[in-house]
Amino acid sequence: MNLSIKLFNSLNLQLKTKRFLNIGISMACSRYEYVKDYERDDSILPNVWIVIRVDGKGFHKFSKVHDFEKPNDEKALNLMNNAAQTVMEEFRDIILSYGQSDEYSFVFRKETNVFNRRSSKLLSYVTSLFTSSYVMNWPNWMGDKKLQYPPCFDGRVVLYPSDQNLRDYLSWRQADVHINNLYNTAFWNLVLKAGLTNQQAEAELRGTFSADKNELLFSRFGINYNDLPAMFRKGTILLRKKVVVNKDNAKRQLIVPIHEDLIREKFWKTHSELLGKYKPGEYDDDERPNGDKLPELISRQIANIKLDDKES
Numbered sequence: 607m608n609l610s611i612k613l614f615n616s617l618n619l620q621l622k623t624k625r626f627l628n629i630g631i632s633m634a635c636s637r638y639e640y641v642k643d644y645e646r647d648d649s650i651l652p653n654v655w656i657v658i659r660v661d662g663k664g665f666h667k668f669s670k671v672h673d674f675e676k677p678n679d680e681k682a683l684n685l686m687n688n689a690a691q692t693v694m695e696e697f698r699d700i701i702l703s704y705g706q707s708d709e710y711s712f713v714f715r716k717e718t719n720v721f722n723r724r725s726s727k728l729l730s731y732v733t734s735l736f737t738s739s740y741v742m743n744w745p746n747w748m749g750d751k752k753l754q755y756p757p758c759f760d761g762r763v764v765l766y767p768s769d770q771n772l773r774d775y776l777s778w779r780q781a782d783v784h785i786n787n788l789y790n791t792a793f794w795n796l797v798l799k800a801g802l803t804n805q806q807a808e809a810e811l812r813g814t815f816s817a818d819k820n821e822l823l824f825s826r827f828g829i830n831y832n833d834l835p836a837m838f839r840k841g842t843i844l845l846r847k848k849v850v851v852n853k854d855n856a857k858r859q860l861i862v863p864i865h866e867d868l869i870r871e872k873f874w875k876t877h878s879e880l881l882g883k884y885k886p887g888e889y890d891d892d893e894r895p896n897g898d899k900l901p902e903l904i905s906r907q908i909a910n911i912k913l914d915d916k917e918s
């Protein structure tokens with residue numbers, strides 16, 4: 607083939623390809639583009655509290671397979687708190703999170719405009735970030751215990767129009783911890799310490815009131831329920847607070863865990879920034895659940911700051 611024929615063929619091929627691509631592109635813009643309209647606008651109404659709750663799927667089995675301590679595994683609960691901390695660090699408009707057992711609720715401030723308040727975007731980001739952080743931080747809390755299979759969390763968005771609705775929602779979740787934890791503490795003491803079978807323990811607790819379970823724990827096992835760790839009895843509230851991070855009294859805004867009664871008026875008075883004009887409050891040493899010891903969730907954040915400062 608001489609050079610001019612070769613050149614002609616190559617040009618011809620390029621032209622044909624270009625025409626084919628042009629047809630493809632114009633079809634993408636005209637004939638197919640209509641499918642975009644099937645995506646509906648799911649933006650959330652303005653001026654309502656947005657709550658996203660994630661909950662572990664099948665954690666009854668997950669906790670068994672991973673041999674969680676019964677009824678409460680402190681490390682596993684701290685891992686949940688760590689995953690929630692990651693979500694709060696990413697989404698600055700979350701003013702409060704509340705966690706217990708295998709669930710976490712995230713409260714976005716009413717005025718948030720994050721992702722134009724698009725419901726599915728918010729829900730999927732929060733749920734997937736929570737899950738990936740749970741997996742990534744597993745070794746930091748669970749030590750040598752291997753993760754046997756990928757955990758998974760469902761998520762939902764719930765909207766609350768009034769402050770009272772929001773408070774009632776959080777009170778509902780905290781009342782749930784109280785009911786479940788008192789039952790589970792009595793149940794597992796009967797099984798693990800008194801040697802009852804699961805069925806016998808269940809039968810013994812059937813129809814009992816809170817006072818009966820408190821009495822049973824005290825008289826049979828010498829346990830004063832109110833002396834158990836507050837994290838187990840009240841769940842964990844995560845707030846943004848300014849915390850002293852070094853000897854020079856320098857402060858940084860961190861995510862701090864507290865285990866107070868959300869149900870009481872006192873909580874909302876003490877943390878008045880939550881329902882008022884929002885700005886992070888100060889971390890009060892009285893809020894330390896373990897006396898002098900800084901909660902591990904905070905000391906780890908401070909250690910990371912020090913590491914960052916050293917590297918920069």
Ligand SMILES: Nc1nc2c(ncn2[C@@H]2O[C@H](COP(=O)(O)OP(=O)(O)OP(=O)(O)O)[C@@H](O)[C@H]2O)c(=O)[nH]1
Nearest residue numbers: 662663664665666669674675676677678679707708
């Ligand atoms: N031993 C132990 N189990 C825990 C702990 N935290 C959560 N769980 C388990 O996780 C379960 C969480 O309750 P649910 O969310 O109602 O149960 P689930 O099996 O996750 O069911 P779905 O959420 O409907 O998928 C509890 O019933 C416990 O079995 C813990 O600290 N220790």
Ligand SMILES: [Mg+2]
Nearest residue numbers: 661662663708
């Ligand atoms: Mg669950």
